[in-house]
Amino acid sequence: MISAFISTGIIFLIVGILLMNSWNAITDVGWRLFTLKWNVANEEYGILSMLYGSFMVTLCALVIALPLGLLTAIFVSEVLPGRYRFYAKSLLELLAGIPSIIYGLLGVAFLSVWIGHLFDLQSGRTILSAGILLASMILPTIITLSDDALQNVPDKYREAANGLGLTKYEVFRSALLPIAKADIIGACLLALGRALGETMAVMLVIGGIDKIPTPFFNILLPGQTITSKLGREIAETAFGSDHFSAMIFMGMILLFVVLILTFVAQHCFNPEQRLYE
Amino acid sequence: MSRELVNKCFVLAAWGAVGISCLILVSMISVITWNGLGAINLGFLFTEARNFGMSGGILYQIIGTLLIVAVAALICLPLALGTAISKSEYLKNRRMRKLCTALIYGLNGIPSVIFGVFGLIFFVNILGTGISWFVGSIILAIMILPTVVLATYQSINSIPKIYRESALTLGLNKWQVILHVVLPQGIGGSITGLLIGLARAVGETAPIMFIATAFSGVDIPGSPFEPVATLPTHILALAQQATAGQALQNAWGASLVLLTLVTLFSVTALFSRMKLRTISQR
Amino acid sequence: MAGSTTVLPVVSRAAEQFKARHPDIQIIVNAGGSGVGINQLGEGKIAIGMASRDITREEIEKFPNTTFVTHAIGRDAVVPVVSSEIYAAGIHALTLRQIGQIYKGEISNWREVDGPDRDILVIDKEKSRGTRHVFMAAVLGDKAAEAPGADLVLGSNNEEQTAVVQSDAAIGMLSNAWLNDDVKGLSIILSDGTMVEPTLAHIVDGTFPITRALLLITNGTPGGNVKTFIDFILSAAGQAIVKESGYVSIVQ
Numbered sequence: 008m009i010s011a012f013i014s015t016g017i018i019f020l021i022v023g024i025l026l027m028n029s030w031n032a033i034t035d036v037g038w039r040l041f042t043l044k045w046n047v048a049n050e051e052y053g054i055l056s057m058l059y060g061s062f063m064v065t066l067c068a069l070v071i072a073l074p075l076g077l078l079t080a081i082f083v084s085e086v087l088p089g090r091y092r093f094y095a096k097s098l099l100e101l102l103a104g105i106p107s108i109i110y111g112l113l114g115v116a117f118l119s120v121w122i123g124h125l126f127d128l129q130s131g132r133t134i135l136s137a138g139i140l141l142a143s144m145i146l147p148t149i150i151t152l153s154d155d156a157l158q159n160v161p162d163k164y165r166e167a168a169n170g171l172g173l174t175k176y177e178v179f180r181s182a183l184l185p186i187a188k189a190d191i192i193g194a195c196l197l198a199l200g201r202a203l204g205e206t207m208a209v210m211l212v213i214g215g216i217d218k219i220p221t222p223f224f225n226i227l228l229p230g231q232t233i234t235s236k237l238g239r240e241i242a243e244t245a246f247g248s249d250h251f252s253a254m255i256f257m258g259m260i261l262l263f264v265v266l267i268l269t270f271v272a273q274h275c276f277n278p279e280q281r282l283y284e
Numbered sequence: 285m286s287r288e289l290v291n292k293c294f295v296l297a298a299w300g301a302v303g304i305s306c307l308i309l310v311s312m313i314s315v316i317t318w319n320g321l322g323a324i325n326l327g328f329l330f331t332e333a334r335n336f337g338m339s340g341g342i343l344y345q346i347i348g349t350l351l352i353v354a355v356a357a358l359i360c361l362p363l364a365l366g367t368a369i370s371k372s373e374y375l376k377n378r379r380m381r382k383l384c385t386a387l388i389y390g391l392n393g394i395p396s397v398i399f400g401v402f403g404l405i406f407f408v409n410i411l412g413t414g415i416s417w418f419v420g421s422i423i424l425a426i427m428i429l430p431t432v433v434l435a436t437y438q439s440i441n442s443i444p445k446i447y448r449e450s451a452l453t454l455g456l457n458k459w460q461v462i463l464h465v466v467l468p469q470g471i472g473g474s475i476t477g478l479l480i481g482l483a484r485a486v487g488e489t490a491p492i493m494f495i496a497t498a499f500s501g502v503d504i505p506g507s508p509f510e511p512v513a514t515l516p517t518h519i520l521a522l523a524q525q526a527t528a529g530q531a532l533q534n535a536w537g538a539s540l541v542l543l544t545l546v547t548l549f550s551v552t553a554l555f556s557r558m559k560l561r562t563i564s565q566r
Numbered sequence: 567m568a569g570s571t572t573v574l575p576v577v578s579r580a581a582e583q584f585k586a587r588h589p590d591i592q593i594i595v596n597a598g599g600s601g602v603g604i605n606q607l608g609e610g611k612i613a614i615g616m617a618s619r620d621i622t623r624e625e626i627e628k629f630p631n632t633t634f635v636t637h638a639i640g641r642d643a644v645v646p647v648v649s650s651e652i653y654a655a656g657i658h659a660l661t662l663r664q665i666g667q668i669y670k671g672e673i674s675n676w677r678e679v680d681g682p683d684r685d686i687l688v689i690d691k692e693k694s695r696g697t698r699h700v701f702m703a704a705v706l707g708d709k710a711a712e713a714p715g716a717d718l719v720l721g722s723n724n725e726e727q728t729a730v731v732q733s734d735a736a737i738g739m740l741s742n743a744w745l746n747d748d749v750k751g752l753s754i755i756l757s758d759g760t761m762v763e764p765t766l767a768h769i770v771d772g773t774f775p776i777t778r779a780l781l782l783i784t785n786g787t788p789g790g791n792v793k794t795f796i797d798f799i800l801s802a803a804g805q806a807i808v809k810e811s812g813y814v815s816i817v818q
Contacts (some may be wrong), residue, residue, distance in 0.1 A: 037738060080640075115728070119732070120732060125734070130687055130717060130718055130729065130732070130733055130736075131732070132718060132729070152810075214717070214718045214719070215692070215718060215719035216716065216717065216718060216719050219718070228717075229717065229718055231719075238603075239692065239721060240692070242605075243599050244604045246606070
């Protein structure tokens with residue numbers, strides 16, 4: 008029983024500690040936390056650039072991975088002959104398990120160089136590079152979960168639709184999608200959460216500039232995310248200082264966003280919502 | 285557009301997506317394997333890193349990784365078993381159960397760097413343990429806890445009621461029922477979950493990079509309060525030297541070894557899932 | 567031990583040799599940058615901090631319970647480096663002022679300093695890094711100066727070196743030990759017009775304007791194993807390692 012308490016209590020402990028440590032930042036720096044300049048020597052702790060960076064990188068990743076992943080899932084679920092399913096699923100699980108640091112290595116050694124040459128940039132360390140890397144990371148997850156969602160729709164719906172003479176696309180759109188929608192949305196939210204929280208791959212290819220690129224939608228410039236900043240600077244931050252508090256505050260924002268996403272996603276997956284049972 | 289045309293586009297798009305996905309994913313694995321094989325030989329695996337990893341091998345990194353992960357498993361397993369058993373046997377109120385589940389899922393979603401920061405504040409600073417591999421194990425155990433709890437809970441849940449009822453009619457009390465009926469059936473699921481969790485833990489960098497690892501000078505730690513060297517952090521250090529030839533090669537070699545470990549755990553988990561199914565599922 | 571990536575090669579190699587002579591003493595080395603070294607020493611997490619810059623007043627104030635004692639073990643230069651393509655195109659030297667302008671964003675194309683027509687990729691370092699403090703003090707007059715012209719902000723010397731190599735129009739700041747065929751060091755044009763190359767000789771005689779001492783920092787006077795290790799580095803064998811790593815020995 009104690010173990011149950013520990014397990015569930017830990018999450019409160021984590022949140023609590025983060026909150027305590029960001030307190031300094033909230034009281035001393037206050038609303039100035041939401042400015043653009045991050046300069047520790049001048050005691051400026053504007054975290055907006057980092058928030059923006061995290062947001063943009065995740066957006067890029069989703070724009071690439073969602074369509075790609077969904078279509079692939081449809082393929083695996085509806086088009087692929089049954090006997091290959093086992094191999095496909097196992098392969099996907101394997102790919103989902105590749106450690107993030109290896110993605111980072113691939114990014115630094117290959118991807119950022121290619122992007123640099125492709126767009127004739129000064130440096131391939133850009134928001135787009137981080138986005139592509141993240142997209143590769145969440146792709147297996149999206150495929151697997153969406154495929155599960157589609158598989159959960161009982162065959163009788165497919166048979167009925169086929170019996171009516173609908174094409175594959177129409178079967179999907181009118182019979183499968185409405186039912187699988189909740190699960191697919193849940194899958195996307197989980198992928199979003201994972202992309203937001205990813206540190207290693209992003210840290211190596213993002214370029215580390217604490218600024219919002221000009222113009223703001225230019226993803227071919229370096230930037231900074233919450234995770235990358237935390238990963239790089241936390242070790243040199245004196246514990247208890249305003250600098251530390253500001254960093255923890257940033258982390259807390261990230262934590263809350265991810266937690267909200269996770270809880271909403273779980274709600275989507277809630278089996279009691281399923282209409283066909 | 286005619287229905288047929290729409291359908292054709294759709295199927296084409298699906299094939300295209302599969303093609304691109306496969307291309308991305310397969311090329312990644314081949315790049316790692318191809319480059320990594322070049323770096324690996326027996327010497328690499330069994331000598332220590334020298335000169336920032338520019339020369340020498342990764343012996344202590346492998347040992348460090350295995351150590352942290354093994355101890356994390358030891359910490360995690362009893363905790364997870366306890367949680368899952370409590371949840372299924374003791375928590376009868378549905379709302380409590382849902383709350384519990386929600387919290388566990390929440391724990392699962394927390395970004396790895398937040399775990400690292402938490403470990404830094406709580407263990408290194410507040411509890412004053414300094415940089416210690418044991419703390420790293422604890423953090424990793426917390427990270428994979430949800431996975432193991434979920435897997436255990438699922439396998440416990442699939443034990444048909446009749447087992448428990450028969451045991452109770454035989455006169456066993458609740459604790460004995462747990463010990464003799466639930467536990468043996470549930471342990472299969474938790475082992476599977478543990479292996480899946482370990483596959484993830486072995487590759488994690490962010491949680492342990494500020495609280496448990498050092499770059500050089502480390503061999504087998506003598507006490508729980510010393511740092512250790514691990515494969516992921518080593519790869520990180522080498523990745524920052526991505527143009528120095530030998531360092532990069534060693535990075536690939538280390539990556540391949542890491543990937544092999546992850547695959548080993550994953551494949552074992554797969555087998556375990558098939559073999560250790562509870563009686564009811566066979 | 568932890569800290570500066572500039573001092574790290576010396577300490578790593580010294581630790582290996584030291585271990586051969588004193589197998590029972592364990593030396594654990596980490597990187598992180600000068601800021602991390604000083605920070606962790608102040609928090610009592612490490613015994614020796616490595617730094618390639620002086621300790622700032624703010625850092626001393628942050629850790630009132632720590633007596634920072636520095637031990638210089640060598641000297642090196644912080645060299646403005648450029649990608650080899652830029653060097654080959656003719657840029658061999660710049661004035662400190664020009665470099666400052668590049669980092670401030672006032673000069674943004676190599677053309678403006680008689681180079682090829684390419685945008686300058688300005689590579690900066692994290693603010694607490696020793697190399698940056700020394701560089702910015704020389705180039706912009708303030709060790710904690712902002713560099714609005716910076717395009718990338720990286721961490722260790724290794725990372726910066728990698729980025730300079732990967733680009734064909736980059737400028738960055740590195741210790742002279744990191745110069746190689748792909749990473750070329752610029753000479754500095756002094757105010758009287760003389761060009762000073764970033765060679766070891768010029769570090770020794772002090773003509774190169776951006777030099778610094780490489781420091782090991784302890785909390786109070788070192789004793790025991792810490793003292794033994796520091797003495798080892800200051801000995802002839804240790805100083806040989808310093809020279810081997812590309813730096814200038816302190817005893818000269």
